[in-house]
Amino acid sequence: MPAVPEWDVLLRGGVLRALSQRGCRSGWTVSNFRGRARLHITARAGDGHRKQLLLPYPWESDQLEAIRDGVVAVYDAFHQGVPLEQAIAELSEAKAEADARRQAAAMASEPSVLQPSVMATATTNRSAPIDWPGLIRRYQQHKLRSGEIKETTWERLYRPRMALVLKTVKGPPVIRDATQLLEAQADQWSQRPGCRTRRMQIQYTAALLRWAVSQKLLTGPWAPPPELSTFIGRSRENRTVTTPIAVPDILAVVETIPDPRWRFAFQLLCAFGLRPEELQHLQLRQGRLWCMYEKVASRGKTKPRPLRLLPCDQWATEWQLLETFDPARLPPMRAGFGSDSFSRYLLRREHWQRLRQQYEAQGEKLVLYSCRHGYAHRAHVFCDLPPKVVAAAMGHSVQTHLAAYSRWCGDDVVDDAFAKAEQRLTPEG
Template identity: 30%
Template sequence: MTPWQSAICGHLQPLLLPLLRSPRPPPTPHSAMARTTAQPWEKNLRQLVKATHGRGWSMGPHRGGRTQLTRRFSDGSRASVTTATPWAPASSPSLLALVERIDALMREHPQLGLADAAQRVGAITSTASAATLREGAADWAELAEGFRRYLVEQTARVKPKTWKNTYRRHVEQTLAVLAGKPAPRTGQAVLERLLEAHPTPAGGTGRRERLGNAARFLTWAVDHGGAAERYRPPASRRELIGRRGQAKHQGVPLRDDQALRVYRAIVDPRWRLAWGLLVVFGLRPAELGVCQAEGSVLRVGGVKANSTGAHGSRPVKPLDPQGAPGLGRELLAVLAERGRDALPPDCVAALWSTRMQQQLVRHTPVWADVLAEAAATNQGHLTVYSTRHGYAWRGGQVYLLTPRVLASLMGHTIQVHLRHYGEGAAEAEVAAAVDAAVARVHQIPARAG
């Protein structure tokens, strides 16, 4: 070694020794290489997503072995969501179907963000198979519970008792149809299968109510639960509901003497009061649960009429039956003194008529006698609702009230009154009315010329 080489080595030795003595970095383990290098299945999946849905979509692993889905928008912004689907080769079909469902939902509803769309298809809270996601299927049992929470707890549109007595049965029937083989694939098909499984007369209230509640459930499932758009029910259900094969029979009025015989024969004072209110104030049976004394009138609260709304509150004056003057005043006094305790225990509005009918059949033998007499004299078939028809008849024939006044007292329109309460007069009644009118006219003295 030359003298100048020795001098250079002596000068650099203090600088090189620390580097020579420092430990060499350990080799990179294979697991770390796997995290930085995409596997073939990952490359294929990402290429498929971009080829099918555009370069704005990407996905990759997230903490806990889950999958992070990212969407880049045209303005440069981006949104990410972590799904419950594992990031694994076996999940490739499910992940591809998941992006397909979310992308379609965001295109159909531009106001939805990535997180909302993922929540609707169930990508955040639950895993699903590729077939389930691709077909737009849903966990219908879970959606039914969500529908119940929405109606009863979140919005309070439906009372718990109403859900229990009506909605639950119809939703469970709809779930059974959705689980059938082959499964219906559209909202129209679901309603048609529902009619096949539970046939009812066309145009009937039960048919209309069942289809209506099923349609509300399906609509909610599409709008709020992520169900496929094809499950949305048809906008009009008129053809499915159909029309009655024959006109509904007009109600038969209960005569005053019949009503009083039954009234005096009822042993239970609570049911006797209820029957008296039906007769003297012409109530609908459902209104027994929403009436109270208010001075010289009976204040009747609103009850649900149909899907469009409820009857309004109204004051009703008593029209005492012939042979019982002052009966209405007596009934109001009892109700004012004891309040709701004077009437039978409250129940669902639709059950008041049934309970009254049961009370008459089981505990009031006079009712059977009245029915037999009505059948023998061709009066017609009497029901609890005949008390209301009797009120309308008494108001017009005895108290000479106009149909407009009676319609106001009974809580319906003049058209309804004329259609259901102003027809069906017996021939003898018509003849007697005409004879009375002629006699009254001929008794009027002629004017002087």
């Protein structure tokens, strides 16, 4: 029997050590399966069923860190309530995006200059070659120059998707118009209709084509159809929607957080409906607490805003957050990773884990953003504040607000709103 390579032993041991740091002492191991890394999970350590799941990595010595980090990512996702199969699928998508990003970076390092004459010819002669790398560079310049996105957003979201566009247009088959390009991209996720990665790839590709046609850099056949649902597909799986956290659960979590720094941070999240990242951008200005965070999105850039407690939240008023605010009271968090740091801390709290299981048993999903969702829910249901007002208080557009929070407007909420309106409009006496 051939001896086991030293790197094989190091890989298995590295995975076990990384998992033990997260409290997993047994039940999760990796092995080689026909040249691929395979994850073994016992029934007791998983979802009640023994699982053997292939990871998107070759079983090779240079993949030691990637396999270890991949297993940890699946473990963390599973303990955040994500099904194991979905966690593996998301890991595969993340790896595909990272590979595409590296490919795009390699392409960007190659000297290539956009040739306007070639582009102009492409607009008049459909058979002429299109300088796709040059087209994408001009699109990047447009997005950054207009202020629609930040450079980091391009690197994180746009570049891997534009790299896939470049790969697709090289063929085979030969791509001659928008429909063929979108269909070719959809085919890469033919077994996962409606998944987030497929949807975003189609949307980003369509946006590129739409802009290029509007700038007369591409001809009419490259204009994408207004309706993209046939390319995105329809998911066959029911998606669990994250849930607003209830007030009694907020108070219970606060009581069980031992570290005063994280407790203070959790109180701020719940009381003001903050994004976790915004904790690092709070300032006292003229007796008011302000959030100075500026988020750049497709609908524009958010502005600094004063924070407001909801009139219905007497419990938040009693915390005296404004009177006692001091940035030094907050825990250290790496810039850009506030949500990740906070989520990891809460996942180590037994009460938070039990609470998540209770929500899951009711068909709901409790996450860190549930604190922000709870603020929006109370603002509408208990305070009767209109969406425009709540959106401004939370630092996003009305469109974003309605898209994100209208999902919790069930029949009970509608009935209650109608009853309150009837009381206001019914003449006295």
